[in-house]
Amino acid sequence: MQETNEEPWTSDIVRALRTLETKRSNSTCTFFKNNRKTVKVPIKSVHTLPELMQPRSGVIEPHVSDLIKALKNGAELPPLLVMEHGKGVLVIDGHHRLEALKSAEEKTVKVTIFKGDAVGAFKQATEANSKAVQPLNNLERQNRAWEMVRTGQYSKNDVVAAASISRAQVGIMRKALKILLDNDHNPDAYGHWFKANKRVQEIDADEGLHDTEFTQQDIDLRAQCIADGMRKSMKSSDYMNPAILAKALQIVSGRRFQEIVDESVYLHRTSPMFDKAVEGYTLELDEAVELGDITHEEAEASLEALQGQGPISDNETYIPWVADDETDTDIPF
Numbered sequence: 001m002q003e004t005n006e007e008p009w010t011s012d013i014v015r016a017l018r019t020l021e022t023k024r025s026n027s028t029c030t031f032f033k034n035n036r037k038t039v040k041v042p043i044k045s046v047h048t049l050p051e052l053m054q055p056r057s058g059v060i061e062p063h064v065s066d067l068i069k070a071l072k073n074g075a076e077l078p079p080l081l082v083m084e085h086g087k088g089v090l091v092i093d094g095h096h097r098l099e100a101l102k103s104a105e106e107k108t109v110k111v112t113i114f115k116g117d118a119v120g121a122f123k124q125a126t127e128a129n130s131k132a133v134q135p136l137n138n139l140e141r142q143n144r145a146w147e148m149v150r151t152g153q154y155s156k157n158d159v160v161a162a163a164s165i166s167r168a169q170v171g172i173m174r175k176a177l178k179i180l181l182d183n184d185h186n187p188d189a190y191g192h193w194f195k196a197n198k199r200v201q202e203i204d205a206d207e208g209l210h211d212t213e214f215t216q217q218d219i220d221l222r223a224q225c226i227a228d229g230m231r232k233s234m235k236s237s238d239y240m241n242p243a244i245l246a247k248a249l250q251i252v253s254g255r256r257f258q259e260i261v262d263e264s265v266y267l268h269r270t271s272p273m274f275d276k277a278v279e280g281y282t283l284e285l286d287e288a289v290e291l292g293d294i295t296h297e298e299a300e301a302s303l304e305a306l307q308g309q310g311p312i313s314d315n316e317t318y319i320p321w322v323a324d325d326e327t328d329t330d331i332p333f
Contacts, residue, residue, distance in 0.1 A: 009181055011150040012188045013122075016052055020090070021118035027084035031111075038079050038112045043101060045088035046080070046109060053125040054095050055144040056136055057228065067100035077101070079110040081128065083121050089113075092121050093128035119153050126162040139194075139224040141165055146193035149173040176200045194221045278303075 031041050048054070067077060080094030091098055092114050101109050114121055126144050129136050136144065145163035148154045149170065154162075159170045173193065179200050180187045190196035250257045285299040294302075 009186070011152070013052070013147055014151050014153065017118045017122060017151070017153075020049070020052065020085075020121075023085050023090075024083055024118055028087050029084040029089060031089065032084070032113050036113075038110060040108045040110050041089060043098075043106055043109045046082065046098060046111070047085055047088055047090050048095060048098065049090055050095065052122060053090070053092050055126055055129045055147075056140050059096060059099055063096050064099045064103070067097060068103050071100060071104045071106075077110075079112040081114055081124070082111045083114045083116075083118070092125045119151075122151075123148070123154060123158060123162050130162065130164045136163075137224060137228065139221060139228060142169075142193040142221060143191070145170060146173055146196060147191075149177055150187050172197075179203055194225065197221075 031039050031045075071077065077097045077100070078094075080097055081092045082089035082094075083092055084090075089111055098109065114124060116124070126148065129144075130141055141163045142165065145159050145165050148159045148162065156167055156170045156174075159165070159173075160167050173196075176196055177187055180190070180196065180203075183203050185199065187196065190199055249260055253260050282303060285294070285302060288294045289296055289299050
């Protein structure tokens with residue numbers, strides 16, 4: 001446990017924001033004279049600090065390419081949101097636009113000044129990216145919320161609004177922060193929320209509070225992390241091709257591939273999209289009956305065959321499909 005006379009723990013993010021605030025308050029930037037809010041500035045005077053102001057895991061190259069194409073077609077990109085920084089400005093929102101403008105060899109860029117301090121700018125960067133054209137995925141929003149919680153500078157409502165996560169989840173993160181500090185762990189060592197949450201579960205397990213089995217939230221976060229890694233390592237044409245993706249999963253999972261198939265069937269049957277598929281298929285069958293292409297009995301048989309795959313009712317126990325023998329490899333989709 002921490003001694004009461006020790007210096008209170010301060011996140012590295014808070015220290016970075018303090019440094020940023022100093023540069024903002026001591027800025028000699030002259031671009032916004034006469035209370036001008038949106039101006040054109042030399043692109044070389046625009047700085048970035050992605051570790052603070054870019055919540056996502058990196059630049060999305062396809063998005064930059066789309067912006068470059070738009071510029072070549074004569075489109076004008078929205079202004080970057082910036083704050084004063086030394087003699088120039090620092091990007092709060094618009095990192096992809098800036099990359100596109102640089103690639104297009106533009107000399108100037110339109111920017112809008114953010115009227116607020118560094119703490120407010122950090123929150124604004126989170127909120128803007130959570131609702132952007134290329135919004136943060138679940139993993140990125142969770143990590144950004146965890147960063148905001150670690151600073152101790154934001155209310156629960158602030159984090160909920162900026163990162164678009166639930167109040168309950170913010171409460172879990174705050175509790176995790178306290179547990180890490182109470183057990184002499186530096187929360188900044190767990191920059192990703194999944195790692196922090198996993199460590200807290202291990203601490204709880206050591207104290208006999210609960211076991212370390214994954215919760216559904218853990219599964220969702222890990223799956224999102226793996227999916228992001230797969231997207232980065234694969235061409236879009238590869239992960240959009242079911243045959244390639246299925247074969248890759250088979251190679252990776254080896255003898256456990258059948259378990260993945262069973263789990264996929266379960267996810268398919270419990271998905272809300274399944275109900276929509278059944279509804280659409282029903283309309284198509286009705287139309288085919290009216291046109292005389294099939295009989296009413298044939299339509300009912302087809303619909304029953306589809307519904308036999310799902311969805312699973314509340315009182316139905318899911319029983320994974322198991323092959324009758326090693327040669328039976330037909331997958332019951």
